Amino acid sequence: MQKTCLAFAVVALLQPALNLWASDASLAVFEKRILPILQASKPSSCTECHLSGVELKDYIFPEQDKTFAALVKADMIDLKQPEQSKLLKFIERRPEKPSLITDKVRVEEAAAFREWIVAAVKDPQLLKAKSTASVGPQVSDELIRHARKDRVLNSFAENVWSEVGRCAACHSPDKNQAQVKKFGNRVSWIKPRDMQGTMQNLLDSGIIDVDAPEKSLLLAKPLMQVEHGGGQKMLLGDRTYKQFRAFIDDYVAVVKGTYKDAKALPKLSQEVSQVSEIWLKIEGIPKSLDKQFLRADVYAKTADGWSKERVATGDRAIFGGGGLWQQHLTLTAPRDSARAKELLSAQKLAGGEYLVRISIDRNNRLAQDPNSDFTKEDVIGEVPVRTNWPSGYGAMTVVKLPAQTR
Ligand code: HEC
Numbered sequence: 526m527q528k529t530c531l532a533f534a535v536v537a538l539l540q541p542a543l544n545l546w547a548s549d550a551s552l553a554v555f556e557k558r559i560l561p562i563l564q565a566s567k568p569s570s571c572t573e574c575h576l577s578g579v580e581l582k583d584y585i586f587p588e589q590d591k592t593f594a595a596l597v598k599a600d601m602i603d604l605k606q607p608e609q610s611k612l613l614k615f616i617e618r619r620p621e622k623p624s625l626i627t628d629k630v631r632v633e634e635a636a637a638f639r640e641w642i643v644a645a646v647k648d649p650q651l652l653k654a655k656s657t658a659s660v661g662p663q664v665s666d667e668l669i670r671h672a673r674k675d676r677v678l679n680s681f682a683e684n685v686w687s688e689v690g691r692c693a694a695c696h697s698p699d700k701n702q703a704q705v706k707k708f709g710n711r712v713s714w715i716k717p718r719d720m721q722g723t724m725q726n727l728l729d730s731g732i733i734d735v736d737a738p739e740k741s742l743l744l745a746k747p748l749m750q751v752e753h754g755g756g757q758k759m760l761l762g763d764r765t766y767k768q769f770r771a772f773i774d775d776y777v778a779v780v781k782g783t784y785k786d787a788k789a790l791p792k793l794s795q796e797v798s799q800v801s802e803i804w805l806k807i808e809g810i811p812k813s814l815d816k817q818f819l820r821a822d823v824y825a826k827t828a829d830g831w832s833k834e835r836v837a838t839g840d841r842a843i844f845g846g847g848g849l850w851q852q853h854l855t856l857t858a859p860r861d862s863a864r865a866k867e868l869l870s871a872q873k874l875a876g877g878e879y880l881v882r883i884s885i886d887r888n889n890r891l892a893q894d895p896n897s898d899f900t901k902e903d904v905i906g907e908v909p910v911r912t913n914w915p916s917g918y919g920a921m922t923v924v925k926l927p928a929q930t931r
């Protein structure tokens with residue numbers, strides 16, 4: 526009993542000294558380990574998943590007491606179980622395949638904050654600190670979500686990866702030995718079965734140019750705005766161009782943090798698509814239509830007539846010399862439909878009766894305004910066709926341009 530009293534007395538006597546020691550301890554850690562994070566010019570580990578809008582710096586002020594009070598107020602520090610603090614959980618979030626460098630940064634950041642938080646919650650001086658300042662990102666949750674790497678990858682999947690089948694013969698290392706021999710490894714910008722690697726490669730090699738997006742070689746080469754070993758593979762305003770451009774513009778806005786608010790974010794298209802190996806050929810096209818931009822949309826037969834939404838589409842310039850147009854089809858489906866999920870894996874169209882609706886951009890509207898689209902007025906004819914939609918260049922489904930439109 527007496528012993529305990531004595532112990533209490535000693536502790537009571539020593540308390541001010543202990544307090545002083547606690548604040549010195551946390552302040553020392555703050556200055557040595559947390560302030561450098563605030564002052565660092567290199568990005569924090571957060572940026573491995575958040576391309577913009579979120580930085581570890583957003584959670585630090587130059588003053589220890591202000592930082593602590595604001596973090597407590599934001600529920601980022603758990604006073605009772607400091608090791609369980611939400612801020613530590615944020616920092617310790619790792620991607621499935623983290624980069625080695627970032628992972629090292631992450632371990633250091635977590636250790637620094639763990640040491641500081643554990644010391645800080647024992648500091649009575651800090652516990653008394655009050656703050657009206659708020660910590661955390663300056664932008665809305667919607668913008669944070671949009672700038673997440675997984676979202677950016679989704680956009681790449683829909684807008685670019687779904688199209689690379691068109692470029693693979695010459696740009697995928699499992700198919701392009703001849704091109705590599707002549708032009709070097711640079712020509713292999715596709716990483717087979719590795720979507721994220723391909724995206725990273727396009728960015729690292731500068732084929733997507735973040736500082737001059739519209740000049741990106743990913744657009745300029747297939748458009749033949751600069752000499753391209755593969756020739757013209759894209760027209761200004763065609764679907765591939767629009768998709769590539771949508772990804773590039775959005776990516777640049779995300780990394781540069783130029784979206785002001787959620788209203789500025791691009792709208793998701795109502796349709797998803799996937800390039801296929803199914804070819805469609807239209808014959809009987811007059812020579813006078815040479816080089817005109819033609820789009821063919823395919824509709825399926827349903828119980829109540831032709832489907833409302835197209836099931837496939839193809840767009841390309843007419844080869845007037847041969848009196849024909851041919852292109853492999855891109856399969857399409859309304860977003861969120863059951864068919865949309867099958868598109869990626871199946872890449873097939875069921876055999877049966879279909880309608881091909883043919884449009885021509887007679888006034889070169891799309892070349893002048895690549896954001897514009899074909900309209901009803903551009904439709905020049907419709908042809909029903911019965912086909913099994915075989916795959917491959919050698920097994921095209923062929924239709925004839927209706928006589929009245931020739
Ligand atoms: C491994 C990837 C990854 C890392 C690294 C990462 N985050 Fe996140 N973050 C996410 C995901 C996924 C979400 C959305 C889903 C969720 O909240 O669970 C998110 C959401 C957020 C949000 C939105 C609001 C909230 O409370 O969820 C904030 C703020 C945030 N993270 C901050 C950070 C900070 C700060 C860092 C670095 C210390 C960081 N994140 C590191 C993946 C990550």
Ligand code: HEC
Pocket residue numbers: 691692693694695696704708711712714730732742743744746747752753754755756758759
């Ligand atoms: C028939 C073969 C072929 C096809 C198909 C093809 N290309 Fe190419 N491409 C080449 C060749 C050969 C080169 C190398 C010579 C050059 O730079 O033009 C090249 C170069 C490029 C480059 C420059 C690479 C670099 O960093 O130097 C880009 C970008 C490119 N192509 C994009 C595309 C896109 C996008 C598609 C698909 C829409 C495509 N290509 C389809 C043959 C092709």
